[in-house]
Amino acid sequence: MDVLEAIMQTFWDKIKANHLEGLESLTTIGIEREAQRVDTQGHLALSDHPASLGDRAFHPYLQTDFAESQTETITDTHVGVTAVMEQLQGLTATLARALPKDERLWLQTMPPVLPGDLATVPVAHPSPERLAYRQKLIGATGDVRQQMMSSVHLNLSLPETLFERLYEAEDFGGQAPDYVTYRNQIYVHLSQQWLLHRSVITYLFGASPLANSADYPDAPKQPVRSLHSSRQFGYHNPDDVQVRYSSAEAYANDIAAAVQSGSLISAANYYGGVRLRGENLTQTGIEYLEFRDFDLNPFVVTSLSPEELQFVVDYVWFLFSQPMLEANEVTKKLTQAATDNERMAMADPFSPAQNLVPFFDEMAEWLNAQQPSAPRVAAFTAMQDRILHPEQTPAARLTTLIQASEYQHAGLQLADELTQSLTAEPYLLPGYTDMEQSTQMLIEDSYRLGLKVDLLDRDDQLVQLTLQDHQEWVRAGNETRLDSLVVSRLVDDKLATKAVLGAAKLPVARAAVYHDWASARADFVGSFLNKSIVVKPKSSNVGAGVTIFAVPPAEADFKRAFDFAHEYGDVLVELFIKGTEYRFFVVGDQVRAILERIPANVVGDGQHTIAELVDKKNQDPRRGDAHRKPLQTLRLEDRQLQVLASQGLTPDSVPLRGHQAFLLTNSNISTGGDSYDVTDEMDASYKKLAVQASQALQQTISGVDIIIPNLYVPYEPDKGMATIVESNYNPAMFMHLFPYMGEPRRVTLDVITTLFPELPESGASFEA
Amino acid sequence: MDVLEAIMQTFWDKIKANHLEGLESLTTIGIEREAQRVDTQGHLALSDHPASLGDRAFHPYLQTDFAESQTETITDTHVGVTAVMEQLQGLTATLARALPKDERLWLQTMPPVLPGDLATVPVAHPSPERLAYRQKLIGATGDVRQQMMSSVHLNLSLPETLFERLYEAEDFGGQAPDYVTYRNQIYVHLSQQWLLHRSVITYLFGASPLANSADYPDAPKQPVRSLHSSRQFGYHNPDDVQVRYSSAEAYANDIAAAVQSGSLISAANYYGGVRLRGENLTQTGIEYLEFRDFDLNPFVVTSLSPEELQFVVDYVWFLFSQPMLEANEVTKKLTQAATDNERMAMADPFSPAQNLVPFFDEMAEWLNAQQPSAPRVAAFTAMQDRILHPEQTPAARLTTLIQASEYQHAGLQLADELTQSLTAEPYLLPGYTDMEQSTQMLIEDSYRLGLKVDLLDRDDQLVQLTLQDHQEWVRAGNETRLDSLVVSRLVDDKLATKAVLGAAKLPVARAAVYHDWASARADFVGSFLNKSIVVKPKSSNVGAGVTIFAVPPAEADFKRAFDFAHEYGDVLVELFIKGTEYRFFVVGDQVRAILERIPANVVGDGQHTIAELVDKKNQDPRRGDAHRKPLQTLRLEDRQLQVLASQGLTPDSVPLRGHQAFLLTNSNISTGGDSYDVTDEMDASYKKLAVQASQALQQTISGVDIIIPNLYVPYEPDKGMATIVESNYNPAMFMHLFPYMGEPRRVTLDVITTLFPELPESGASFEA
Structure with a gap:
């Protein structure tokens, strides 16, 4: 021994x-x-x-x-x-x-x-x-x-x-x-x-x-x-292949000998x-x-x-x-x-x-x-x-x-x-269900196409994708090398965004920020008199302090709204634009998906109560907890009851056949909204507009929100046919992948093929 | 009429x-x-x-x-x-x-x-x-x-x-x-x-x-x-130039006539x-x-x-x-x-x-x-x-x-x-003193060089610079088009940063994150036994839950430190590296400035008390409120007294001539730290290392922190001669512009000339 x-x-x-x-x-x-x-x-x-x-x-x-x-x-x-x-x-x-x-x-x-x-x-x-x-x-x-x-x-x-x-x-x-x-x-x-x-x-x-x-x-x-x-x-292997395990040398020699003698085709054949x-x-x-x-x-x-x-x-x-x-x-x-x-x-x-x-x-x-x-x-x-x-x-x-x-x-x-x-459940990738859903789908697409995936920070949704010598980092599904830091700051800033889009002659709603009532009052007459406006705190995202004047306000009403918003700091006044808001998912010079989002609602059949219609709609297997399902379960709680009441309805009301009853006023998918893919319906002129906005803001991957009264009528400038609301960086992707109605759009794949243009086309054309 | x-x-x-x-x-x-x-x-x-x-x-x-x-x-x-x-x-x-x-x-x-x-x-x-x-x-x-x-x-x-x-x-x-x-x-x-x-x-x-x-x-x-x-x-003008103000036509005609008759050289001469x-x-x-x-x-x-x-x-x-x-x-x-x-x-x-x-x-x-x-x-x-x-x-x-x-x-x-x-007060730009100081200096440099400056959002330090048809956005002094969104996320993530730098064969301190004690304990022996380490919460910036073991801990001590940090979530364990930390300001492939930061301190003259030395040091006109001055006034409050006490000192102590007494342990300039420019002293090999780190992380403008025991000795790999701590996006610039000692480095100008390489060189070589 x-x-x-x-x-x-x-x-x-x-x-x-x-x-x-x-x-x-x-x-x-x-x-x-x-x-x-x-x-x-x-x-x-x-x-x-x-x-x-x-x-x-x-x-x-x-x-x-x-x-x-x-x-x-x-x-x-x-x-x-x-x-x-x-x-x-x-x-x-x-x-x-x-x-x-x-x-x-x-x-x-x-x-x-x-x-x-x-x-x-x-x-x-x-x-x-x-x-x-x-x-x-x-x-x-x-x-x-x-x-x-x-x-x-x-x-x-x-x-x-x-x-x-x-x-x-x-x-x-x-x-x-x-x-x-x-x-x-x-x-x-x-x-x-x-x-x-x-x-x-x-x-x-x-x-x-x-x-x-x-x-x-x-x-x-x-x-x-x-x-x-x-x-x-x-x-x-054949009986004459005898490999000893007494040492690494013996093992290696025996295999080499068997290959040399032809008993093994190769070492991999052992x-x-x-x-x-x-x-x-x-x-x-x-x-x-x-x-x-x-x-x-x-x-x-x-x-x-x-x-x-x-x-x-x-x-x-x-x-x-x-x-x-x-x-x-x-x-x-x-x-x-x-x-x-x-x-x-x-x-x-x-x-x-x-x-x-x-x-x-x-x-x-x-x-x-x-x-x-x-x-x-x-x-x-x-x-x-x-x-x-x-x-x-x-x-x-x-x-x-x-x-x-x-x-x-x-x-x-x-x-x-x-x-x-x-x-x-194609909207979840087993093994990765703790991650953001769009990152799960990005990983699935990467696995499918043969990109090496490394989770640089799982909690932060930060992944590294590698194809041969080409390496890319992606965070939260579409934050990449292709979009700059300063642009993410810029598009977060409503007024700066409007300034840049306005300078590019793109249609934006007039807006202004005021530090005090004197300047707001002074500008009110010139800019907003006899117009529908929204008055809100400049930097609030929670909806507090917001007043919407669908009917143009008198100065006294404007003053009240100003004071209300002013409690939170500087006040933003913006023209209130009527029409439907669409989300354009833009990558480079192409619109890859367009979504219309409708607040949580049920459509009457003339027979069932709203409560029953809600139950029925919730039976869709795609509805559930919106972090694990593409669509959120509808609820009938205080907020929803208030919204129903404002339409003169209760959960026991029976809406007429084809009549829509709204449960909420916001259209977020995460609160039960419905998502309709309208990529094919949208007139090409609006797609061009979305791309122009994205490019004016120097974005590669963006989510451009545009209010459009009629998506079928080609856009003409200066006629109020479109108003660009904002352009988001790191736009949501999941809702395009699994819309409530309409064609799914695999925008995660667009991100990957944009980062890796050298990928063979066969895999990239896959539709999930 | x-x-x-x-x-x-x-x-x-x-x-x-x-x-x-x-x-x-x-x-x-x-x-x-x-x-x-x-x-x-x-x-x-x-x-x-x-x-x-x-x-x-x-x-x-x-x-x-x-x-x-x-x-x-x-x-x-x-x-x-x-x-x-x-x-x-x-x-x-x-x-x-x-x-x-x-x-x-x-x-x-x-x-x-x-x-x-x-x-x-x-x-x-x-x-x-x-x-x-x-x-x-x-x-x-x-x-x-x-x-x-x-x-x-x-x-x-x-x-x-x-x-x-x-x-x-x-x-x-x-x-x-x-x-x-x-x-x-x-x-x-x-x-x-x-x-x-x-x-x-x-x-x-x-x-x-x-x-x-x-x-x-x-x-x-x-x-x-x-x-x-x-x-x-x-x-x-000569008497025969008679211009009427009765109407726009009369005015225009009279000037045109005077130019035609030769009484005016041109309309600009009126x-x-x-x-x-x-x-x-x-x-x-x-x-x-x-x-x-x-x-x-x-x-x-x-x-x-x-x-x-x-x-x-x-x-x-x-x-x-x-x-x-x-x-x-x-x-x-x-x-x-x-x-x-x-x-x-x-x-x-x-x-x-x-x-x-x-x-x-x-x-x-x-x-x-x-x-x-x-x-x-x-x-x-x-x-x-x-x-x-x-x-x-x-x-x-x-x-x-x-x-x-x-x-x-x-x-x-x-x-x-x-x-x-x-x-x-060259560290303030009149008219813009409400803005961040580095943005003030960026604006001054832009004004000097003839870039048009538009404040897209003054509160958010977001400016637009324009030279002819070339337009750039800069936020907070150096967030630009040249750095990507995903990289800002990456470098914010210590472990991901280490992974990327490590893969590029650059020297980083070993670190690991643990969800639970079992895995920490398991790894401890393999990775950190008999090493000086820092144990801290993964995502805390306030210094809570941190234990530094300059002397390698026994398992029981490590366990206590782990539990302490674990109260804040996942626990990061990192090798503790001794040496001086330097900040390298990198733009593209060049180091533009290197700073050593020393915690708030006074140096004894053998005669004055610490309190007197503090007063004397505070007489420097550059010291004051660090938002309006390059250096912060030194204080003698509870924290400082504690730090003095740990050195066996009080405000009434008289330090020996040339002996330094520290008032704080952190080296931030904003708490009275001193900044020394060592750009010229630093051996070129470390500059190369900083650039390599910045480039491995795909950064254009970065602040790379490196611990270096001896800045004069050329770097050799695998000998502990340098440890890259982290690389920051949007690195501070002001401290390089107005260091306590050493050559000022106008890094705001470097940002501008990198964004606008077409600028004539004469202005760009200006040293403030």
């Missing part, structure tokens, strides 16, 4: 002695998950990979594996369980939503019904090189069946601090290895333990009990835990239960371990639940507490472990695994010694339950489902359910 | 009937004021117009009139008295501060001592065309003396609403004139009245009682009210007491009136006080109440008025003018009928006092001054005083 092996015997004690147990939460994790696409009958989809999913030449997240139908979802590496699971959720939803309407995600390890002629399965063709490699994989037989299974791979690396601290603290007694060798040995230790206890994972995570008998006539008719994890049916990964295993050392044993859990959209992943991380750390195998017994013990695993894989999923209980008890003790957090305890308990109750394993549950109906039907039912759960 | 003349008889009644009196406050005013430059002996400056005052080819504000030494200050037109006076103040200060140290502004109508050989007076040469015109003005004699007098011109226009409302309301009885003719008639009425009562203005504003006898041997030896306003000595101005007087009509009668009030830097201007505006409106002259008596009456005015101009300035009293009584009655504002009453009262007390007229006051010493000496004394009052 050399010095390193000796050290590994008490490795966990060293971690404890150096107080490094806490680093468990800093484990870095990346996930790759394959899954087939199927048609609505549960047959393998023969279509191309969706064009809307960007370009596989660079897509970092959504790729294909062996078959064109076999999607591969790849997360970034993240520190900790939560972050990586959130991204996998988001990517999975993005993937499901990008599928054609007649396709589903088959989130299972064993494939759906394959074409009768296996040679017709389309091999993925992201590039000619990949196609050639994959054709080589199946060889002359054209038997794609092994490659058609899907699995989950986990890439785990331990925090570098762990190695550094231990290396520093270790007493090597004059035989100090170099740092890379030391770190390699730790990873080798973990790999050995993983393989040694491989049957634990197969028991807990096996989920391929049965195959479609027509496609896999040789597979057992009785359910097993995992066809995929068995050497007999799952991925396996299907061991764990792979040692790194640029150069002996020089720069092992950087992470790739665990390849996982069947897809068919009951969760991420194919591995957060609980399961938390358990795996803890399990890996627990393996440190096992004494390292002596070098000369590694091969023997791992061979035995492989045999054990084969037995476990091919066992009845309902059979108990009593032999695992002591090992789990040991792990329970290990965990409890660490004051584990609640999620860690919950994760362990759930897996312990599977040990004690085999019927709770995914293999058993899936068996029950298949046996209750039939392979194809059961699988289709699961595919329908999971796909439905991912697409039912 | 035609219909228009008839209307004008009761013009004021019509204004009253239509409630339009209040429009007085909307009178639009522009001012032009000439003033000579002199040397420190009171001799005319023979130097060129200062090169730092930009390019006269386009300068909208600071020009030259006849002589190269004769500055002309031109305001924009403004609504109301206050705004135009503020600009004139600011422009005058800008002008005075741009003069060479050995020159003064001679703010008087009569010129300073001229060269013995008048032919050596340099004629202004902004362009060959102007030079040729001016040489033609003085003719073959080369006698420049008339042209060397300076005056104030007022351009007044009445609010267009006044004309529109009256025209609309008028009953013309079937003989309605067109609108332009109607408006012209109103302006003609005003012009007639102005000339009819010209002696009032000469009495009130005359301020050229005496001339330098060597230069003007023909001038009276006894003082008069206004040499400049007299036909005999002031500006005048020196009537009032000019009718407009593109085309008969087609588009009179747009404004130019009143040319004003001597420079030598006692105010603006040459016309706000009170005097308010009076003039009221006076013009009062003239409306006078019946219009009948057409056939205009010439006769105005000839008589000219004779009266000549007598007034040449009268003893101490002689009373009883004949004006009834007219003033009438105006008093007119004014009182209008519930005038306090400033209007004060303005009228001040002028009424001049009527009742001739010794209060500027002419009399200047006479007293000259007679007490001598023409040259008295004038020089005034020039010294006025120039001193404009330059003593």
Whole structure:
């Protein structure tokens, strides 16, 4: 036993002695998950990979594996369980939503019904090189069946601090290895333990009990835990590929030799239960371990639940507490472990695994010694339950489902359910629902198109998007490099905005600010006499101190309104313009969406009361809490009752058929307003006006509010046909994405394609 | 009497009937004021117009009139008295501060001592065309003396609403004139009245009682009210130039004829007491009136006080109440008025003018009928006092001054005083002292260089700068088009900033944010064990919840600090870096200024107590209220006493010679900190680092804070020689402009030249 092996015997004690147990939460994790696409009958989809999913030449997240139908979802590496699971959720939803309407995600390890002629399965063709490699994989037989299974791979690396601290603290007694060798040995230790206890994972995570008998006539008719994890049916290399796990060197040499001898097409073709990964295993050392044993859990959209992943991380750390195998017994013990695993894989999923209980008890003790957090305890308990109750394993549950109906039907039912759960609420991106809704949609679009997404500040909605060497920051959905700081200040300032728009000869309502009554009175006659006006505090947003004179006021009335507003500071007087206000969402020199917003209301049918009509309107599944739904639930509270009363109505009134009753006077969507997309209806002349306003204010992305009496009549200057109210920076996008009525406008996508004009057009034309 | 003349008889009644009196406050005013430059002996400056005052080819504000030494200050037109006076103040200060140290502004109508050989007076040469015109003005004699007098011109226009409302309301009885003719008639009425009562203005504003006898041997030896306003000595045209004021047509025709006959060189050469101005007087009509009668009030830097201007505006409106002259008596009456005015101009300035009293009584009655504002009453009262007390007229006051010493000496004394009052506080721009100080300096630099300045929102420090067709917005001194909205968000976010700088391989202190103790504890060992750290709330700026561990804490201490900060939300833990923090002001790819800030302190002399040393340091005229001074007065209050106590000191302690005693621990200038410019001392490698940080964050104008242990030792990576703390948007500029010690850096100018790279270099290299 050399010095390193000796050290590994008490490795966990060293971690404890150096107080490094806490680093468990800093484990870095990346996930790759394959899954087939199927048609609505549960047959393998023969279509191309969706064009809307960007370009596989660079897509970092959504790729294909062996078959064109076999999607591969790849997360970034993240520190900790939560972050990586959130991204996998988001990517999975993005993937499901990008599928054609007649396709589903088959989130299972064993494939759906394959074409009768296996040679017709389309091999993925992201590039000619990949196609050639994959054709080589199946060889002359054209038997794609092994490659058609899907699995989950986990890439785990331990925090570098762990190695550094231990290396520093270790007493090597004059035989100090170099740092890379030391770190390699730790990873080798973990790999050995993983393989040694491989049957634990197969028991807990096996989920391929049965195959479609027509496609896999040789597979057992009785359910097993995992066809995929068995050497007999799952991925396996020829017998002459023997890879040792006694050291990084041995591992690397064995794989190199197998490739050289032609037993392996390439290193990527080695299907061991764990792979040692790194640029150069002996020089720069092992950087992470790739665990390849996982069947897809068919009951969760991420194919591995957060609980399961938390358990795996803890399990890996627990393996440190096992004494390292002596070098000369590694091969023997791992061979035995492989045999054990084969037995476990091919066992009845309902059979108990009593032999695992002591090992789990040991792990329970290990965990409890660490004051584990609640999620860690919950994760362990759930897996312990599977040990004690085999019927709770995914293999058993899936068996029950298949046996209750039939392979194809059961699988289709699961595919329908999971796909439905991912697409039912397109206004939320799973994994990111704590963020602003427009940022959620921006992230979904970015994921779809293959932009790398980094959350620079999740709470502040600040994301970084990267495409090759091109990097952009976006905050709150559309604050970008393309709009300047000073313009955001300018457009926040009503008078300055009017000054700039006025100088550009664009139509604005006359307005003025006064410090005192003397100047207001003086100007009143000249500017506002006999005009409808609004009198309000210059810098109030809450509606306090506002008087609207739809009928032009006498001086005495104006004075009262002035004094009222003056209590809050300087007073703004503005012409009151009649007409409908439209929101133009402008990007660059184009209007991308136009919305009309109508205050919360119901329309009578001549039969139902207002209260009943409100209930009915609230049944729209899009209504709810406006932070999680596109539209807000209507209410009948004090404010609404007042507004109804002003129309001579109560909740018990029955409005005439087609007559509208308003519940509020403001048109905000967040208080129940209805949004109508009128992008196509609006006369082009007003779009031009909105673009002119945006450009006069030097804005790239803007929300221009224009009052227009008749949107069908082309604009002519100086005839009161349009009045620009204001132009907003960081304009709301969500209401355009999910309007109450009319065409949805994917303006988040416009932001992205404006920031990344180099994006291929195919994905950018996607309509959600 | 035609219909228009008839209307004008009761013009004021019509204004009253239509409630339009209040429009007085909307009178639009522009001012032009000439003033000579002199040397420190009171001799005319023979130097060129200062090169730092930009390019006269386009300068909208600071020009030259006849002589190269004769500055002309031109305001924009403004609504109301206050705004135009503020600009004139600011422009005058800008002008005075741009003069060479050995020159003064001679703010008087009569010129300073001229060269013995008048032919050596340099004629202004902004362009060959102007030079040729001016040489033609003085003719073959080369006698420049008339042209060397300076005056104030007022351009007044009445609010267009006044004309529109009256025209609309008028009953013309079937003989309605067109609108332009109607408006012209109103302006003609005003012009007639102005000339009819010209002696009032000469009495009130005359301020050229005496001339330098060597230069003007023909001038009276006894003082008069206004040499400049007299036909005999002031500006005048040849007798054959007779211009009628009976109508706009007559006026235009007479001037055209005089130019054609050669009696006038050009229309600009007509020196009537009032000019009718407009593109085309008969087609588009009179747009404004130019009143040319004003001597420079030598006692105010603006040459016309706000009170005097308010009076003039009221006076013009009062003239409306006078019946219009009948057409056939205009010439006769105005000839008589000219004779009266000549007598007034040449009268003893101490002689009373009883004949004006009834007219003033009438105006008093007119004014009182209008519930005038306090400033209007004060303005009228001040002028009424001049009527009742001739010794209060500027002419009399200047006479007293000259007679007490001598023409040259008295004038020089005034020039010294006025120039001193404009330059003593270079950190304030008169007329704009309510604004942020850096914006004041930005405006001064813009005025100096000839950028048109518009205050889009004065309260919000939002200005528009224009050079020809090029327009820029600047808020708070340096928020511009050149910095993006999203970057301002990014740099406000400490962790995101670190992420971006870290990715660019720039040195930042490790930091992390934690939601809970479990993750903080886990990371603590890996990231911060045995390190000096700061533990603080993620989003607190007030210093609450902060613990600094200069000595690395044990876990229990860390836990206490965590809990303390956690009361305010998420907790930020950051490495605590020792060293001095420097502020780098970066514009584009250059560091423009570097400042070291030292907390409020005194340095002992071995004799005085701390209290005495504080008093002494406070005697620096630059210390005061930090919103009006570059440095803040030091205080000795509770906080300071605590800080002294922590050093074992009290206000009565006597520090050793050269020993520094700190009054506070924070280094803000606004709490009495000292600022040291170290731009030249700092090793270039750190400047490069600051620029790299600014560019990695995609900033154009930034304030990068870097901790550097030794500013003289060139930076090397990964050796702890520099730690970038943060990079600010909208960085403070004022402290660089007026540091406590070291070279001032005019960074406001850097902002301007970056926005306007087309500016000529001469002005841009100016150092204030």
